[in-house]
Amino acid sequence: xxxxxxxxxxxxxxxxxxxxxxxxxxxxKVVYHVNTGIESAAAALGNVRNHLTADPTAKITVVTHGPxxxxxxxxxxxSKGRExxxxxxxxxxxxxxxxxxxxxxxxxxxxxxxxxMEAKIVPSGVAEVAxxxxxxxxxxxxx
Amino acid sequence: xxxxxxxxxxxxxxxxxxxxxxxxxxxxKVVYHVNTGIESAAAALGNVRNHLTADPTAKITVVTHGPxxxxxxxxxxxSKGRExxxxxxxxxxxxxxxxxxxxxxxxxxxxxxxxxMEAKIVPSGVAEVAxxxxxxxxxxxxx
Amino acid sequence: xxxxxxxxxxxxxxxxxxxxxxxxxxxxKVVYHVNTGIESAAAALGNVRNHLTADPTAKITVVTHGPxxxxxxxxxxxSKGRExxxxxxxxxxxxxxxxxxxxxxxxxxxxxxxxxMEAKIVPSGVAEVAxxxxxxxxxxxxx
Numbered sequence: 522x523x524x525x526x527x528x529x530x531x532x533x534x535x536x537x538x539x540x541x542x543x544x545x546x547x548x549x550k551v552v553y554h555v556n557t558g559i560e561s562a563a564a565a566l567g568n569v570r571n572h573l574t575a576d577p578t579a580k581i582t583v584v585t586h587g588p589x590x591x592x593x594x595x596x597x598x599x600s601k602g603r604e605x606x607x608x609x610x611x612x613x614x615x616x617x618x619x620x621x622x623x624x625x626x627x628x629x630x631x632x633x634x635x636x637x638m639e640a641k642i643v644p645s646g647v648a649e650v651a652x653x654x655x656x657x658x659x660x661x662x663x664x
Numbered sequence: 665x666x667x668x669x670x671x672x673x674x675x676x677x678x679x680x681x682x683x684x685x686x687x688x689x690x691x692x693k694v695v696y697h698v699n700t701g702i703e704s705a706a707a708a709l710g711n712v713r714n715h716l717t718a719d720p721t722a723k724i725t726v727v728t729h730g731p732x733x734x735x736x737x738x739x740x741x742x743s744k745g746r747e748x749x750x751x752x753x754x755x756x757x758x759x760x761x762x763x764x765x766x767x768x769x770x771x772x773x774x775x776x777x778x779x780x781m782e783a784k785i786v787p788s789g790v791a792e793v794a795x796x797x798x799x800x801x802x803x804x805x806x807x
Numbered sequence: 808x809x810x811x812x813x814x815x816x817x818x819x820x821x822x823x824x825x826x827x828x829x830x831x832x833x834x835x836k837v838v839y840h841v842n843t844g845i846e847s848a849a850a851a852l853g854n855v856r857n858h859l860t861a862d863p864t865a866k867i868t869v870v871t872h873g874p875x876x877x878x879x880x881x882x883x884x885x886s887k888g889r890e891x892x893x894x895x896x897x898x899x900x901x902x903x904x905x906x907x908x909x910x911x912x913x914x915x916x917x918x919x920x921x922x923x924m925e926a927k928i929v930p931s932g933v934a935e936v937a938x939x940x941x942x943x944x945x946x947x948x949x950x
Contacts, residue, residue: 549794549795549798549799550798551794551798554948554949556950564730568729568790569790571767571788571790571791572788572790572791572794574767574788575767575787575788575790575791576788576791576794576795579791579794586854587850624857624860624861644861645857645858645860645861645862647854647855647857647858647861647948647950648857648858648861648862648865650948651835651837651858651862651865651946651948652835652862654946654947655835655836655837655946656835660794660797660798660804661797661804661946661947661948662697662790662793662794662804663697663806663949664699664790692937692938692941692942693941694937694941707873711872711933712933714910714931714933714934715931715933715934715937717910717931718910718930718931718933718934719931719934719937719938722934722937803937803940803941803947804940804947805840805933805936805937805947806840806949807842807933
């Protein structure tokens with residue numbers, strides 16, 4: 522191998538390494554930030570469902586805090602009396618992740634056992650919204 | 665050309681290539697996410713106008729869905745009875761782009777012909793908001 | 808030094824330079840975008856406080872415009888009659904920065920002298936929200 526060939530090969534490897542990040546990041550990751558009450562939850566979940574229909578490879582995480590957690594409590598119903606559990610379970614089956622803020626549980630005195638099994642409890646909803654963007658490459662959307 | 669000179673030139677070219685992305689990306693691109701009704705549209709468009717005054721090179725795209733599309737329908741008027749068409753046309757003339765969600769048109773049974781000519785119809789408003797951020801380098805703003 | 812050694816050293820330096828940006832950016836920077844009235848300001852500031860508790864190294868800048876500036880005016884009180892100055896001063900002491908939109912001051916005919924000393928006046932709130940994201944590496948959160 523000549524030295525020019527060596528240099529050329531090394532550059533190629535370097536350029537591949539540099540571009541690999543963007544090549545890998547083809548699937549869009551989106552954090553849906555939900556902190557409004559149960560009356561707007563059905564619309565927010567409808568947005569998530571439409572999003573997945575338009576972009577089936579999107580990775581969506583719904584982070585909730587404040588009144589936004591209510592649709593993720595056992596037995597929660599929308600304004601038409603339908604339980605949220607069916608829609609939440611359906612979206613979870615499609616890969617959507619749900620997060621509930623522990624600060625909210627504590628300040629509102631809600632037992633963690635009331636949170637549906639599809640949702641994961643995180644220490645702070647707002648810190649999670651920021652972390653997903655800053656550290657995990659998520660983009661933001663407030664429905 | 666000596667081999668050192670060759671290496672030096674190649675490095676320079678590589679570094680220029682690497683920095684080119686950021687050099688090009690000096691103009692700020694912003695997606696305005698509008699999904700609230702016509703009563704808040706005038707304020708949102710006022711934000712866009714003020715934004716352009718403060719940063720004339722900003723590239724702004726207004727993505728609408730749900731009740732947010734209403735100001736982009738033919739004949740839409742604000743709470744004072746003024747048509748939106750003048751302001752929308754003015755902003756479009758300054759390079760602002762407008763998008764209307766087709767899912768919303770279908771679910772609300774609105775004919776695509778009612779959308780003003782300055783706006784482009786996209787399959788899904790929420791997917792477009794995410795795509796612009798993840799793939800086109802836009803930052804997010806919800807007015 | 809052999810030429811191979813030279814190439815190797817130069818590559819190492821280049822790779823270190825390339826990775827340095829991400830190494831430095833470990834602290835999360837978040838812009839809180841506040842444009843709703845004083846009745847929601849206490850909740851927004853509660854979010855900021857909880858955020859810092861969960862992530863004490865987070866750098867938080869609260870950018871306000873429209874009705875969002877009201878809690879940063881001298882003597883502003885929440886719905887329970889408590890002055891905001893204590894909480895704002897406390898958060899400022901923890902490194903939180905506050906920004907008030909000059910366009911709002913002008914359009915609402917509010918004297919700049921009424922803005923509390925912890926807040927800095929910027930020409931345009933929306934342009935500042937975009938600039939912090941596009942140029943300073945902030946992520947977005949609307950409380």
